[in-house]
Amino acid sequence: xxxxxxxxxxxxxxxxxxxxxxxxxxxxxxxxxxxxxxxxxxxxxxxxxxxxxxxxxxxxxxxxxxxxxxxxxxxxxxxxxxxxxxxxxxxxxxxxxxxxxxxxxxxxxxxxxxxxxxxxxxxxxxxxxxxxxxxxxxxxxxxxxxxxxxxxxxxxxxxxxxxxxxxxxxxxxxxxxxxxxxxxxxxxxxxxxxxxxxxxxxxxxxxxxxxxxxxxxxxxxxxxxxxxxxxxxxxxxxxxxxxxxxxxxxxxxxxxxxxxxxxxxxxxxxxxxxxxxxxxxxxxxxxxxxxxxxxxxxxxxxxxxxxxxxxxxxxxxxxxxxxxxxxxxxxxxxxxxxxxxxxxxxxxxxxxxxxxxxxxxxxxxxxxxxxxxxxxxxxxxxxxxxxxxxxxxxxxxxxxxxxxxxxxxxxxxxxxxxxxxxxxxxxxxxxxxxxxxxxxxxxxxxxxxxxxxxxxxxxxxxxxxxxxxxxxxxxxxxxxxxxxxxxxxxxxxxxxxxxxxxxxxxxxxxxxxxxxxxxxxxxxxxxxxxxxxxxxxxxxxxxxxxxxxxxxxxxxxxxxxxxxxxxxxxxxxxxxxxxxxxxxxxxxxxxxxxxxxxxxxxxxxxxxxxxxxxxxxxxxxxxxxxxxxxxxxxxxxxxxxxxxxxxxxxxxxxxxxxxxxxxxxxxxxxxxxxxxxxxxxxxxxxxxxxxxxxxxxxxxxxxxxxxxxxxxxxxxxxxxxxxxxxxxxxxxxx
Numbered sequence: 001x002x003x004x005x006x007x008x009x010x011x012x013x014x015x016x017x018x019x020x021x022x023x024x025x026x027x028x029x030x031x032x033x034x035x036x037x038x039x040x041x042x043x044x045x046x047x048x049x050x051x052x053x054x055x056x057x058x059x060x061x062x063x064x065x066x067x068x069x070x071x072x073x074x075x076x077x078x079x080x081x082x083x084x085x086x087x088x089x090x091x092x093x094x095x096x097x098x099x100x101x102x103x104x105x106x107x108x109x110x111x112x113x114x115x116x117x118x119x120x121x122x123x124x125x126x127x128x129x130x131x132x133x134x135x136x137x138x139x140x141x142x143x144x145x146x147x148x149x150x151x152x153x154x155x156x157x158x159x160x161x162x163x164x165x166x167x168x169x170x171x172x173x174x175x176x177x178x179x180x181x182x183x184x185x186x187x188x189x190x191x192x193x194x195x196x197x198x199x200x201x202x203x204x205x206x207x208x209x210x211x212x213x214x215x216x217x218x219x220x221x222x223x224x225x226x227x228x229x230x231x232x233x234x235x236x237x238x239x240x241x242x243x244x245x246x247x248x249x250x251x252x253x254x255x256x257x258x259x260x261x262x263x264x265x266x267x268x269x270x271x272x273x274x275x276x277x278x279x280x281x282x283x284x285x286x287x288x289x290x291x292x293x294x295x296x297x298x299x300x301x302x303x304x305x306x307x308x309x310x311x312x313x314x315x316x317x318x319x320x321x322x323x324x325x326x327x328x329x330x331x332x333x334x335x336x337x338x339x340x341x342x343x344x345x346x347x348x349x350x351x352x353x354x355x356x357x358x359x360x361x362x363x364x365x366x367x368x369x370x371x372x373x374x375x376x377x378x379x380x381x382x383x384x385x386x387x388x389x390x391x392x393x394x395x396x397x398x399x400x401x402x403x404x405x406x407x408x409x410x411x412x413x414x415x416x417x418x419x420x421x422x423x424x425x426x427x428x429x430x431x432x433x434x435x436x437x438x439x440x441x442x443x444x445x446x447x448x449x450x451x452x453x454x455x456x457x458x459x460x461x462x463x464x465x466x467x468x469x470x471x472x473x474x475x476x477x478x479x480x481x482x483x484x485x486x487x488x489x490x491x492x493x494x495x496x497x498x499x500x501x502x503x504x505x506x507x508x509x510x511x512x513x514x515x516x517x518x519x520x521x522x523x524x525x526x527x528x529x530x531x532x533x534x535x536x537x538x539x540x541x542x543x544x545x546x547x548x549x550x551x552x553x554x555x556x557x558x559x560x561x562x563x564x565x566x567x568x569x570x571x572x573x574x575x576x577x578x579x580x581x582x583x584x585x586x587x588x589x590x591x592x593x594x595x596x597x598x599x600x601x602x603x604x605x606x607x608x609x610x611x612x613x614x615x616x617x618x619x620x621x622x623x624x625x626x627x628x629x630x631x632x633x634x635x636x637x638x639x640x641x642x643x644x645x646x647x648x649x650x651x652x653x654x655x656x657x658x659x660x661x662x663x664x665x666x667x668x669x670x671x672x673x674x675x676x677x678x679x680x681x682x683x684x685x686x687x688x689x690x691x692x693x694x695x696x697x698x699x700x701x702x703x704x705x706x707x708x709x710x711x712x713x714x715x716x717x718x719x720x721x722x723x724x725x726x727x728x729x730x731x732x733x734x
Contacts, residue, residue: 033058533560630663
C-alpha cells in the first residue's frame with residue numbers, strides 16, 4: 001500500500017518514512033502542502049495520507065477541506081499529525097475532513113494501529129465501490145425492457161428499463177393500453193395485429209425490420225421487440241421484451257466517428273489484399289482520398305522490398321493466427337516511405353482482416369539515433385586511453401572499458417561480475433575496496449594519484465571515483481576514471497629539474513660589471529628554451545684591463561647549456577694561467593674537442609681591452625663583432641679562425657692590436673639576434689642592430705642593450721626567436 005507523507009520538518013519526515021518502510025508500506029514523501037496537493041490530484045494518488053497541520057504553501061487542514069469538496073467513491077483517508085492537542089483543534093481537524101488525528105510527539109505503535117485502521121477502511125471503500133460499479137454497470141448496460149401485456153391489451157408490468165426506454169415514471173404505464181407505446185399512425189393497425197397474435201400466439205423476435213416505439217414526450221425510439229406468450233387456458237397474456245436500439249445506432253455512429261478520427265491507422269481488408277474500409281488518418285498519411293485508397297490493392301502502397309513479408313502475414317491471418325507488432329513500409333503519393341507497426345486479427349470464415357497500425361517512423365529514427373549514440377559513446381569509452389569502470393554496491397564490476405581489459409581484467413565480458421581482488425594485489429585491492437565503501441557511505445567524490453605496477457613498470461594514475469545514483473537519489477554504484485599521467489609526472493619532474501638547472505645557469509652569467517677604470521660593460525642572454533646555449537663573461541685582468549668573451553654553442557637545450565658551463569670554467573681558468581689570447585683559445589679548443597660530441601661546435605669571440613695602452617686584441621673563432629668609433633665609424637671585426645670543438649690541431653695567432661679611444665663601443669652578439677624574423681618573415685639583420693647601437697652610442701651600455709632588445713621585440717611583434725639571443729656592449733669611457 002502506498003502512503004503519502006507530507007511533513008515540512010526534515011527529522012519528522014525521515015522518521016515517518018523509516019517507520020512506514022519498516023512496516024512494509026511504500027511511501028511518497030513531500031515537504032510542503034502544494035506538492036502534497038499535486039500528488040493527491042494524480043490518477044494513482046495514494047489512498048492514505050499523513051498530513052502535517054501547518055506546512056508551507058497549503059496547510060494540511062486546507063488539503064482536507066479541498067479533498068472533501070471533491071466527491072469520489074474512494075476518498076483519501078487522511079490522518080492529521082500535528083503538535084496541536086487542544087480539543088478545539090481536534091474537532092476542527094475532523095470537521096475539515098480528516099479521518100483521524102494524532103498529536104506530536106506520537107507513539108509509533110499508536111500510529112501503526114491507526115494506519116492499519118485506515119488501511120482497513122480504504123480497502124472496504126474500494127471493495128464497496130467496486131461492487132457498486134459492477135451493479136451500476138449491470139443495471140445501466142441492461143439493454144432490455146420487459147412488459148407484460150394482459151389479454152385486453154393493457155400493461156400489467158414494466159421493469160425499470162422499460163420505463164427508461166419510453167420515458168415514463170414508475171407505475172405510470174401499469175394499466176395503460178399497450179398502444180400508448182406505439183406511434184400514433186400505427187396504433188389502429190397494431191390493435192388488430194395484437195388481437196390476431198392472441199388467437200394464434202407464437203414466440204417471435206421482431207428485429208429484422210425497423211420498429212419504433214412512442215415515448216411519453218411523443219418522440220420515437222428505435223426498438224427491437226420479442227414476443228413470448230404466457231399460455232393459460234384463457235385468456236392469453238404476452239411478455240414483450242424491448243431493446244432500445246438508440247444506443248446501438250449511436251454506437252454505430254460513434255464507431256464510425258472513432259474509426260474516422262482516430263490518430264491510429266485503421267483498416268479492414270480482405271485476405272485477397274483489397275481494402276474494404278480505411279479511416280481518414282490512414283488515407284491522409286499516404287496522400288490519398290479514402291475512395292482512391294479503397295480502389296487500390298494494398299500491395300500497391302507497400303514498399304516493394306516488404307511485399308513478400310506482408311503477403312506472408314496475410315496468409316497467417318487467413319489461417320486464423322494473430323499478428324502483433326509487425327512492421328513494414330508504406331509509401332505515399334510523393335514516394336516518401338513510412339514505417340507502420342501493425343496489430344491484426346481476422347475472421348477466417350469471412351476472409352476479413354481487422355488491422356490497427358501506428359506510424360512509428362519517427363520512433364524508429366529516434367531508436368536508431370539512440371543506438372548510434374550508444375555505440376558512439378561505447379566507442380569513445382573503449383578508445384580513450386583512460387581506464388573506466390562501474391561497480392555495483394556489492395563491489396562487482398558491471399562495466400569495464402577496453403583499456404581496463406587491456407591493462408588489468410583481460411576481457412571486458414568476463415570482467416563483469418568479478419571484483420577488484422580478482423585483478424589487483426591484496427594491498428592495492430584493500431585500498432580500492434575502502435575507497436568504494438567510503439563513496440557508497442558518503443556519496444562523495446574521491447580524486448587521488450595512485451601508483452600501479454604494470455608489466456612495463458610503475459605507472460602513475462590520477463583517479464576520479466564517484467557515486468552513481470538511482471532514480472530515488474540513492475547511491476547504487478561507484479564509477480572510476482583513471483588517467484595515466486606517468487609521462488606528465490616525468491615531464492613535471494624534468495621541468496622542476498630544468499628549473500633548478502636554469503636557476504643555476506643564470507648565476508653563471510656576470511651579475512654585475514667589474515670595476516675597471518675607463519670601461520663600462522653590460523650583457524644579456526635570452527634563452528630559446530629553459531636552458532641557454534649562449535655564453536658571455538667579463539674577466540678583469542687589471543685596474544684598466546678587461547677580458548670579454550662571447551660564445552654560441554650549436555643547438556638548443558640542456559646539452560649546449562652544459563657545454564656553455566664547461567666553456568666558462570675553462571676560460572676563467574686559462575685567464576689566470578695564460579697570458580695571450582691565441583694560446584688561451586688554442587687550449588680551449590683542444591679541451592672542447594676531447595669532450596664535445598660529433599657535429600657539435602662553438603663559435604667564440606674573445607677580446608682583451610687595455611685602456612691604459614689604448615689597445616685591443618681579439619680572436620674570432622667562427623664569430624665576428626663590431627667596433628663603433630666615437631665619431632660613428634663602424635669597424636667590422638671579422639672572424640679570424642675556425643669554430644671551436646672541430647679540429648684540435650688548429651693553430652691560433654695574434655692578428656695584432658687595434659687602437660681604442662674614449663667613446664668607442666665594442667658590440668658582440670649571437671646570431672639569434674640578427675636572425676630574428678618579423679611576422680612577414682623578414683630578417684632583423686646585423687645592419688639594423690648596428691644602427692641601433694650606433695644611434696645610441698652616447699648612452700650607457702645598459703641603456704644601449706635596452707634599446708637594442710626593444711627594437712628586436714617591436715620588429716618581431718613579440719614572436720619567439722628561433723635561437724638563443726645574447727648581446728654584450730663594452731664602452732671605453734676614459
